[in-house]
Amino acid sequence: MEIQIPYSIIFTFICFLFLIRKLSNSKKPSKPLPPGPPKLPLIGNLHQLAGSLPHRRLRDLANKYGPLMYLQLGETSNVVVTSPEIVKEITKSHDQTFTNRPKILVSEILAYNSTDMTFSPYGSYWRLLRKICTLELLSVKRVQTFRKIREEEVSQAVKFIGEHEGSPVNLGKIIPPITSSIVARAAFGKKTEIVEQILSTIEYTLEVASAFMISDLYPSLKSIINPISWARYKVAKAHRRVDSLLDTIIDDHKGKKEIDVDGEANEDLIDVLLRVQKQNSNNEVTLTLENIKGVILDIFVGGTETAATTIEWAMSELMNHPEAMKKAQAEVRSVYGSKGYVDESEFHQLKYVQAVLRETLRLHPPGALLVPRENSETCEINGYEIPANSRVLINAWAIGRDPNYWSEAEKFRPERFVDNAIDYKGGNLEFIPFGFGRRICPGISFAAPVLHLILSNLLYHYDWKFPKGTSEIEMAEAFGATVRRKNDLCVVPILYSANN
Numbered sequence: 001m002e003i004q005i006p007y008s009i010i011f012t013f014i015c016f017l018f019l020i021r022k023l024s025n026s027k028k029p030s031k032p033l034p035p036g037p038p039k040l041p042l043i044g045n046l047h048q049l050a051g052s053l054p055h056r057r058l059r060d061l062a063n064k065y066g067p068l069m070y071l072q073l074g075e076t077s078n079v080v081v082t083s084p085e086i087v088k089e090i091t092k093s094h095d096q097t098f099t100n101r102p103k104i105l106v107s108e109i110l111a112y113n114s115t116d117m118t119f120s121p122y123g124s125y126w127r128l129l130r131k132i133c134t135l136e137l138l139s140v141k142r143v144q145t146f147r148k149i150r151e152e153e154v155s156q157a158v159k160f161i162g163e164h165e166g167s168p169v170n171l172g173k174i175i176p177p178i179t180s181s182i183v184a185r186a187a188f189g190k191k192t193e194i195v196e197q198i199l200s201t202i203e204y205t206l207e208v209a210s211a212f213m214i215s216d217l218y219p220s221l222k223s224i225i226n227p228i229s230w231a232r233y234k235v236a237k238a239h240r241r242v243d244s245l246l247d248t249i250i251d252d253h254k255g256k257k258e259i260d261v262d263g264e265a266n267e268d269l270i271d272v273l274l275r276v277q278k279q280n281s282n283n284e285v286t287l288t289l290e291n292i293k294g295v296i297l298d299i300f301v302g303g304t305e306t307a308a309t310t311i312e313w314a315m316s317e318l319m320n321h322p323e324a325m326k327k328a329q330a331e332v333r334s335v336y337g338s339k340g341y342v343d344e345s346e347f348h349q350l351k352y353v354q355a356v357l358r359e360t361l362r363l364h365p366p367g368a369l370l371v372p373r374e375n376s377e378t379c380e381i382n383g384y385e386i387p388a389n390s391r392v393l394i395n396a397w398a399i400g401r402d403p404n405y406w407s408e409a410e411k412f413r414p415e416r417f418v419d420n421a422i423d424y425k426g427g428n429l430e431f432i433p434f435g436f437g438r439r440i441c442p443g444i445s446f447a448a449p450v451l452h453l454i455l456s457n458l459l460y461h462y463d464w465k466f467p468k469g470t471s472e473i474e475m476a477e478a479f480g481a482t483v484r485r486k487n488d489l490c491v492v493p494i495l496y497s498a499n500n
């Protein structure tokens with residue numbers, strides 16, 4: 001929370017205003033609200049979330065109050081969904097109603113007043129962005145053009161690890177730069193000093209922005225709170241820096257000669273967006289420079305930490321499950337044999353590695369509560385009224401561990417995904433690490449080869465040992481932009497040779 005002692009008098013005044021407004025506006029819903037824990041005046045259920053990881057706390061509360069639960073956080077209505085049946089009900093009967101995103105401070109500042117793809121409201125503009133993403137930016141064909149970038153970045157990291165052979169390396173520091181370099185080169189063509197500055201500023205901005213913003217909990221008072229919010233000031237300042245760095249890069253791209261001899265095959269994502277902007281210039285809905293910057297930021301935020309976090313959890317689980325580690329290594333080593341490196345040509349043969357990644361995403365979805373949705377109108381689910389503009393949190397983490405759907409739900413058992421058609425593309429609502437419905441993550445085809453390539457290379461080139469004095473990787477979590485490892489992931493690489 002950003003409230004600090006010097007603001008306490010102002011805060012008391014705000015609470016008073018809020019209470020008066022609340023009392024004068026209150027009206028009764030026609031159907032009951034979903035069950036939920038008892039609330040306190042002014043703060044509602046906020047105190048029930050304090051002090052523990054939100055996805056775990058919400059699962060515990062859902063065990064008590066049910067899979068459709070109502071929470072009042074500050075003055076906002078929140079609905080928490082913790083079962084595939086309710087997700088199904090949403091997609092079947094209220095698909096369009098639940099396709100909005102709430103307007104929060106971060107989306108206003110970082111996402112150019114919610115005009116990026118992640119936060120823009122459902123409508124013709126969002127559909128245009130989505131179409132550009134599906135057909136142009138993140139299509140399988142486009143992602144394929146980045147294969148060389150992926151292979152170069154991963155091979156550099158493998159070499160770097162080799163230089164530390166036999167001593168502990170912190171994978172938590174090695175893996176994130178791989179995913180951000182891949183995204184940076186795909187987006188900007190090359191990794192320059194300016195790109196490095198953008199990456200570090202985005203990282204800092206997300207860190208500050210992932211704290212709760214008090215005005216998101218009391219939206220009706222934001223004109224009073226925002227001007228005095230220190231966190232808001234810091235996020236806005238960092239964003240201005242990213243914005244001007246992006247301007248510089250886009251100007252450079254505009255100065256580039258028209259498509260070179262290799263044509264579209266050589267375009268980076270900024271080239272693509274500038275081309276699409278031109279092609280769309282006479283349409284009813286067009287792309288502005290700000291829209292382009294918003295989409296590029298989406299791709300950075302969506303595509304870097306999520307993938308890095310997944311690999312870190314996969315390696316942590318494999319370290320703690322030596323049988324699964326052996327099986328995965330044996331598979332990669334038998335498929336790539338004496339080739340000496342892992343490229344993308346044989347991925348279709350890596351069935352067990354794929355199962356390891358799925359099992360990791362089941363137990364550790366990076367977006368444990370997905371990205372919040374908002375229902376555009378009041379509706380009824382299972383006999384309960386969901387007030388319009390409620391924030392809808394889907395606990396994908398808890399759904400992936402629901403013992404009604406998964407045997408030995410808390411155990412890491414990749415075998416469950418071998419020869420099993422369950423996948424994460426939105427058709428199996430008990431497994432939704434990439435979300436579901438119209439807002440499902442558009443970056444799956446970008447993420448999948450990155451995840452496979454990094455993990456397979458780590459498994460092919462090295463055997464992994466615990467650092468001296470340890471025999472287990474602890475699995476504590478930290479909640480932020482993603483649910484990532486709380487502590488470093490230190491492991492010892494031993495170079496593998498087929499003659500060992």
Ligand code: HEM
Nearest residue numbers: 118298302303306367370371434435436439441443446447
């Ligand atoms: C392991 C990797 C990833 C995971 C687990 C992940 C997960 C998610 C989730 C849970 C959502 C919200 C879906 C919903 O509301 O139902 C989402 C949305 C989104 N993701 Fe991803 N993502 C990943 C990688 C990527 C990549 C690589 C990109 C881009 C290159 C990307 C771009 C986006 C965008 C733009 C949205 C917003 C879509 C919209 O609101 O229409 N993601 N992602």
